[in-house]
Amino acid sequence: MTALVTDAVSWAFLASGSFLVVVGALGLIRMPDFYTRLHAAGITDTLGADLILMGLMVQAGFSLVTVKLLLIGAFLFFTSPTSTHAIANAALTAGLNPRIADGAGAGTDSAAPEGDGK
Amino acid sequence: MSIAAVIDISLLVFLGLTAFAILKLRALFAVVMLSSVFSLVSAALLVHLDAVDVAFTEAAVGAGISTVLMLATLALTSRREKAPTRSQALPLIVVFLTGLALVYGTLDMPRFGDPQAPIQVHVAPKYIADTQSEIGIPNIVTAVLASYRGFDTLGEVTVIFTAGIGVLLLLAGFIREPEGLRVQTMDHHLVLRVVTKMLIGPIMLFALYVQFHGDFGPGGGFQAGLIFASAFIIYALVFGLENARKAVPGRAVRLLVACGVLLYGGVGFVSFLFGKNYLNYSVLGVDQVAGQHLGILLVEFGVGLTVAAVMVSTFYAFAGQNQPISDEDW
Amino acid sequence: MFAVTMAALLAAMILALGRLYLGPTLYDRVLSANSFGTKTVLLIGVMGFLTGRPDFLDISLLYALLNFIGTIAVLKFFRYRTLGDGVNPDGDGP
Structure with missing residues (x-):
């Protein structure tokens, strides 16, 4: 009975995590410009990753494996948003403008840092 | 086809795709990023092939240091790969023939994981048998x-x-x-x-x-x-x-x-x-x-x-x- | 179920690889390489459970710790413009 509950809980975590990971990756390839892709990849990767890790933790029970999974989750929880923050910050300082509804300021290679002297 | 085989094949396809993209792109920063991906995929593949120590080394090199060193090298050279000036027919033929020879060579190799392969019957049994008592x-x-x-x-x-x-x-x-x-x-x-x-x-x-x-x-x-x-x-x-x-x-x-x-x-x-x-x-x-x-x-x-x-x-x-x-x- | 998660991760990886190839800006590429790294962490973790030996999480842990070093290195070198074909804003470049 407990095994069934454990499996159900972990499968729920794994399924929702997998769903979010796939959605995030779809957003990464389908979104129109860099900042929207950032949104898809950054946010969904954090939640999707942590959900999958949680699903694995439920499977592993109380053991060293769970501790390692917890550590992985904690480190991902800090490093992943930090990298996305740093990328967004760097892109904005380098002059890559978000794409506005009328299509002005679309991100292209010309906005790479060498084009911008400040 | 078993799940293990599917994973092996898809990771191998990833490796091939990444390598092809590395060849294709001339923006060297993109190549640096792709080679970090190449290292990630090879680490995953090595884990799956049970070579965990090798995978660990690959991960330790590929996770940060190799990217940093490649970037540092790029800083001293150019950002774009130069387009080739001469015809590439001859190098292509040489590479093709070499590849053919290598593939021909693999025909003589024992099957993957074959317990009767020479490498498994030479010193490996001794290491496996004696490590616990000797080391x-x-x-x-x-x-x-x-x-x-x-x-x-x-x-x-x-x-x-x-x-x-x-x-x-x-x-x-x-x-x-x-x-x-x-x-x-x-x-x-x-x-x-x-x-x-x-x-x-x-x-x-x-x-x-x-x-x-x-x-x-x-x-x-x-x-x-x-x-x-x-x-x-x-x-x-x-x-x-x-x-x-x-x-x-x-x-x-x-x-x-x-x-x-x-x-x-x-x-x-x-x-x-x-x-x-x-x-x-x-x-x-x-x-x-x-x-x-x-x-x-x-x-x-x-x-x-x-x-x-x-x-x-x-x-x-x-x-x-x-x-x-x-x-x-x- | 692990197999489903595995398939989802592999699909997500190929999409990230596509974005990495397409670009168009450097930042898209850094972003997708970073996200590819996160997915590899998960892939190695799930792979351990799939094969029934979840003991090799050290590699995932390593990636979780170190994956952002490469990202920061790229951004740093770009931010400070020390990679621009040897051209230095000070005018006294190499």
Whole structure:
């Protein structure tokens, strides 16, 4: 009975995590410009990753494996948003403008840092 | 088709696609990013093929250091690959024929995982049978690497040592330290500074874990050295090269490069003095197993020391090449 | 179920690889390489459970700790413009 509950809980975590990971990756390839892709990849990767890790933790029970999974989750929880923050910050300082509804300021290679002297 | 085969094949396809993309793209930064992906996929593939120690090394190299060093190299060269000026027909034919010869060669190889393959029946059974009684550590890979094949590993460490010296010599004309050399600190990146500060401790702790856990699981000196060097490199990236040099001066790092090899060679020499063969650790302790434990610990530490020091000093040498740029310029 | 998660991760990886190839800006590439790294962490973790030996999480842990070093290195070198074909804003470049 407990095994069934454990499996159900972990499968729920794994399924929702997998769903979010796939959605995030779809957003990464389908979104129109860099900042929207950032949104898809950054946010969904954090939640999707942590959900999958949680699903694995439920499977592993109380053991060293769970501790390692917890550590992985904690480190991902800090490093992943930090990298996305740093990328967004760097892109904005380098002059890559978000794409506005009328299509002005679309991100292209010309906005790479060498084009911008400040 | 089993799930394992599906995973193997899809990862192999990923590797092929990545390699093709690397060939195709001429923007070298994209190539750097793709090669980091290549290393990620190969690590996953090696884990799946049960070569966990190799995967660990691949991960330790590919996770940070190789990207950083490739970028540092790019800083000294050009951002775009030049388009070829001559016809590529002849190189293509040569590569094609070589590939054909290699594929033909694989026909004679035993099947993957064949228990009757020559490599499985030569010395491997002896290592598997005797490691527990002779060396007494659970990870046979470490026993083979550090004890049975201690000479080979000494050779590898010497190769790393020599390569490090070579890089330092090549860049020697440019090493000016410590004044006049500065890579900007990332003062305005508060988030980055705080998170990095938080992570440096765990990274170093993890490096120590990998160093001393090598007897029991995947890991050892090579991997630990790389992780340790990563901690210093991330510190130098975020807080500035000058500060990193203050924490660990370049001179000290270069000294440590030699110390590691010396420690490895010295352990072998001590076993000499006890009247045994070179790198026979059995004499170091009260009994054979204790001696082997101590010997493996010492040589792994020597390996870690040299690898970490070579990586850090290579990074110092490369990063020191960047022209100082003042705050107003970006 | 692990197999489903595995398939999802592999699909996500190939999409990230596509974005990495397409670009168009450097930042898209850094972003997708970073996200590819996160997915590899998960892939190695799930792979351990799938094969019934979840003991090799050290590699995932290593990636979780170190994956952002490469990202920061790229951004740093770009931010400070030390990679621009040897051209230095100070005018005294190499």
